[in-house]
Structure formats: C-alpha cells, structure tokens
Amino acid sequence: MTLQAAVSGAGVSAPETAVVRLASLLPERWTVHLDARTASSAEVCLIAPEPECRADAVEAAVDEALAQPELRGWARVRS
Numbered sequence: 001m002t003l004q005a006a007v008s009g010a011g012v013s014a015p016e017t018a019v020v021r022l023a024s025l026l027p028e029r030w031t032v033h034l035d036a037r038t039a040s041s042a043e044v045c046l047i048a049p050e051p052e053c054r055a056d057a058v059e060a061a062v063d064e065a066l067a068q069p070e071l072r073g074w075a076r077v078r079s
Helices: 015-025 056-067
Strands: 002-008 030-036 042-046
Touching: 002 015, 002 056, 015 030, 015 042, 015 056
Parallel strands: none
Antiparallel strands: 002 042, 030 042
C-alpha cells in the first residue's frame, strides 16, 4: 500500500525533523519518503508493505503517530 500524505505544523519544528520523527513512530517495515516541503509543511510518500494495509489503516497509524508528544503541533492535512 502506497499513500501520499501531507502534514503541517506552523513554527513547531522543521518539516524534515517532523518527517524523521513520524517515520520513527510508524511500523518498522514501512518506508517514508519526503516528497516536498515548505517552512511549515511536508508531503510524504508512505509505503506499507503489508498487503492487508488499507488506506484508512495507514491514515489511522499516521494520525496516532502525530498524536505523540514529539510531534505536538503537527497534523495530517485532510484532502
């Protein structure tokens, strides 16, 4: 399952730092690539190799990771 996601967080930490923190909180087998960034946002490509992972499960995992203290101020941009 491959999913594009965007996260934003004004003035909290650099987007690159947020992406590294996000990647560290997701399942170990998942891959996270930084696709684009601005001063307060990042677009990432998430690759979850488990065949049973649906988009809603990946989004839920991202939301759970973003709720952790180390990513305070960051949120997934809903399209």
